[in-house]
Amino acid sequence: MRFGKTLTALQVIKECDIRRTLILTHRPVVDKGWFEDYEKIFYDRPEFLYGSKNYGASLNGCEQVFANSATGSYIYFASIQDMRGSELVGGKFAKNEEIFNINWDLIIIDEAHEGTQTELGKAVLSKCRKENTRVLHLSGTPFNLMDDFKEDEIYTWDYVMEQRAKAEWDKIHQGDPNPYSVLPKLSIYTYNLGKLYPEYADADIAFNFREFFRVDKEGYFIHEANIKQFLDLLTKEDTDSNYPYSTEEYRQNFRHSLWMIPGVKEAKALSKLLQEHPVFSQFAIANVAGDGDEEEEEKEALKKVEKAIGPNPEDSYSITLSCGRLTTGVSVKPWTACFMLSGSFNTAASTYMQTIFRVQTPAVIGGKQKEECFVFDFAPDRTLKVIAETAKISSKAGKTTNNDREILGEFLNFCPIIGFEGSQMKVYNTEKMLGQLKKAYIERVVKNGFEDS
Known part of the structure; x- marks a missing residue:
C-alpha cells in the first residue's frame, strides 16, 4: 500500500547478493514500478539486470549474463495470470517452460493476498520453487494470509508506524532531515x-x-x-x-x-x-x-x-x-x-x-x-x-x-x-x-x- 515494499525487497536482494530472483504477481501493471525502483537501488551495479516482457532484458539475456559472469545476477518479473496458462501447471499453452525450469534463489510474491491462494496460483509457485528457493510474500493488506505464518516470520511496517516515526523524528534526531516528512x-x-x-x-x-x-x-x-x-x-x-x-x-x-x-x-x-x-x-x-x-x-x-x-x-x-x-x-x-x-x-x-x-x-x-x-x-x-x-x-x-x-x-x-x-x-x-x-x-x-x- 505504498509503504516501500518493493524498495525494501530490492535492497534485501542487493545486500544479500541474491543472483536469481523471480517476481510473481497477480497485478502485471506493477512491472513498471518494480523496474523504476530497480533503477534506484541497482544504479551502481551494471552486472545486475532486470528483465520482463515489457521492461529491461529478456529472460535469455538475463541467463547469459548469469552464465558468463561470477557476479552476473538478475531479477525477472512475471505475471501469475500468464504463468497459470502454461501446460506445466495444467493450462492450455506451451509457454514459460524456461521460467519453471530455472533454479531460483528467491521468489517474491507481490500483492500476495491476490491470486496466490487459488489452486492454479499455488501450482505456479510450487512448480517454480526448488529445494533451496526462499520465498518472500509482500502485501499491504495480508488479512487472508496472517494465519499461514508464525509471528517470527512476519515483518510489519504500517501507516501508524510511519506517522509515529514522522512525528517523533525531530525529538530523536535533532537537526537531521526528516525522511518521513514527505508522507501525507x-x-x-x-x-x-x-x-x-x-x-x-x-x-x-x-x-x-x-x-x-x-x-x-x-x-x-x-x-x-x-x-x-x-x-x-x-x-x-x-x-x-x-x-x-x-x-x-x-x-x-x-x-x-x-x-x-x-x-x-x-x-x-x-x-x-x-x-x-x-x-x-x-x-x-x-x-x-x-x-x-x-x-x-x-x-x-x-x-x-x-x-x-x-x-x-x-x-x-x-x-x-x-x-x-x-x-x-x-x-x-x-x-x-x-x-x-x-x-x-x-x-x-x-x-x-x-x-x-x-x-x-x-x-x-x-x-x-x-x-x-x-x-x-x-x-x-x-x-x-x-x-x-x-x-x-x-x-x-x-x-x-x-x-x-x-x-x-x-x-x-x-x-x-x-x-x-x-x-x-x-x-x-x-x-x-x-x-x-x-x-x-x-x-x-x-x-x-x-x-x-
Missing part, C-alpha cells in the same frame, strides 16, 4: 447518506449504493433526480457546508480524486452526469471502469488517468471513476481524495484499505509538498467496522502485547475519523467509535434476527 497524513470524513435517503437502506440497514446508482436497460439512472441532488449537495457553495466541493478552497484541495462506483454501467452513467454538471463539467473525467464487455488493461487505464490529469496537475481538475481498477499496486501522485460510493457494511477490510491508501502517495505538485489526503465515505458504519478490523489485524502482526483499544486509539490519533450529519461534526475517539459500531451491530441483529453474523 490521512483523514477520513464520513457522511450519512442513509439519513438523507432512508429509502435506500439495504437488509443490513446500510446505505445501498447499488440501488442508489441502479441503471435501466438503456444505461440511464433509475434514480437520476436523487443522484443529481447528491452532486449538487457536494458542490453547493456554502461556507458552513462540510461537503468536499462546497468552497473554492476545498475544490483546490481536491483537484484530482478517485471515486469508487458500484459497477461499469453505473460509472458510465455517472460520467455522463458529471460532464453535464455546472461544477463537475470543469473536471476531466477518466472512466476506467470499462464499457460493457470491453476489458481495459490496467496500464491503459493508468494512461487514461494520466491524460486526464495532464502534465501540470496544479492547473487541472480530474475525477477518476473506478469499480476496482487502479486500486492496488499503482500510484497516481496527484490524487488527494478518495470517494467511497460503493460496497456495503460487509466490504472486505483488505479491499477498502488498499483502495483508500491510493491517495496517500507522496508528491510534490506545483512546487508544494502534498501534506494531507482524504477519504470521503458515505456509509459511516462501514468505515468504523473496517478500521476496527484493521486495528485488530494489526495486533497480530508482531504487536500481540498491545491491546486492541490502544492500537485503535493510536490509529485514530494519526488517521482521524470525522463524522458529519448536516452541520453537526463528530470526531471519533476509541470509545465513541466502538459505541457506534456496537449500536450498528445491534440494529442489524434486531432487523435480521439473531442468526445475523
Whole structure:
C-alpha cells in the first residue's frame, strides 16, 4: 500500500547478493514500478539486470549474463495470470517452460493476498520453487494470509508506524532531515447518506449504493433526480457546508480524486452526469471502469488517468471513476481524495484499505509538498467496522502485547475519523467509535434476527 515494499525487497536482494530472483504477481501493471525502483537501488551495479516482457532484458539475456559472469545476477518479473496458462501447471499453452525450469534463489510474491491462494496460483509457485528457493510474500493488506505464518516470520511496517516515526523524528534526531516528512497524513470524513435517503437502506440497514446508482436497460439512472441532488449537495457553495466541493478552497484541495462506483454501467452513467454538471463539467473525467464487455488493461487505464490529469496537475481538475481498477499496486501522485460510493457494511477490510491508501502517495505538485489526503465515505458504519478490523489485524502482526483499544486509539490519533450529519461534526475517539459500531451491530441483529453474523 505504498509503504516501500518493493524498495525494501530490492535492497534485501542487493545486500544479500541474491543472483536469481523471480517476481510473481497477480497485478502485471506493477512491472513498471518494480523496474523504476530497480533503477534506484541497482544504479551502481551494471552486472545486475532486470528483465520482463515489457521492461529491461529478456529472460535469455538475463541467463547469459548469469552464465558468463561470477557476479552476473538478475531479477525477472512475471505475471501469475500468464504463468497459470502454461501446460506445466495444467493450462492450455506451451509457454514459460524456461521460467519453471530455472533454479531460483528467491521468489517474491507481490500483492500476495491476490491470486496466490487459488489452486492454479499455488501450482505456479510450487512448480517454480526448488529445494533451496526462499520465498518472500509482500502485501499491504495480508488479512487472508496472517494465519499461514508464525509471528517470527512476519515483518510489519504500517501507516501508524510511519506517522509515529514522522512525528517523533525531530525529538530523536535533532537537526537531521526528516525522511518521513514527505508522507501525507490521512483523514477520513464520513457522511450519512442513509439519513438523507432512508429509502435506500439495504437488509443490513446500510446505505445501498447499488440501488442508489441502479441503471435501466438503456444505461440511464433509475434514480437520476436523487443522484443529481447528491452532486449538487457536494458542490453547493456554502461556507458552513462540510461537503468536499462546497468552497473554492476545498475544490483546490481536491483537484484530482478517485471515486469508487458500484459497477461499469453505473460509472458510465455517472460520467455522463458529471460532464453535464455546472461544477463537475470543469473536471476531466477518466472512466476506467470499462464499457460493457470491453476489458481495459490496467496500464491503459493508468494512461487514461494520466491524460486526464495532464502534465501540470496544479492547473487541472480530474475525477477518476473506478469499480476496482487502479486500486492496488499503482500510484497516481496527484490524487488527494478518495470517494467511497460503493460496497456495503460487509466490504472486505483488505479491499477498502488498499483502495483508500491510493491517495496517500507522496508528491510534490506545483512546487508544494502534498501534506494531507482524504477519504470521503458515505456509509459511516462501514468505515468504523473496517478500521476496527484493521486495528485488530494489526495486533497480530508482531504487536500481540498491545491491546486492541490502544492500537485503535493510536490509529485514530494519526488517521482521524470525522463524522458529519448536516452541520453537526463528530470526531471519533476509541470509545465513541466502538459505541457506534456496537449500536450498528445491534440494529442489524434486531432487523435480521439473531442468526445475523
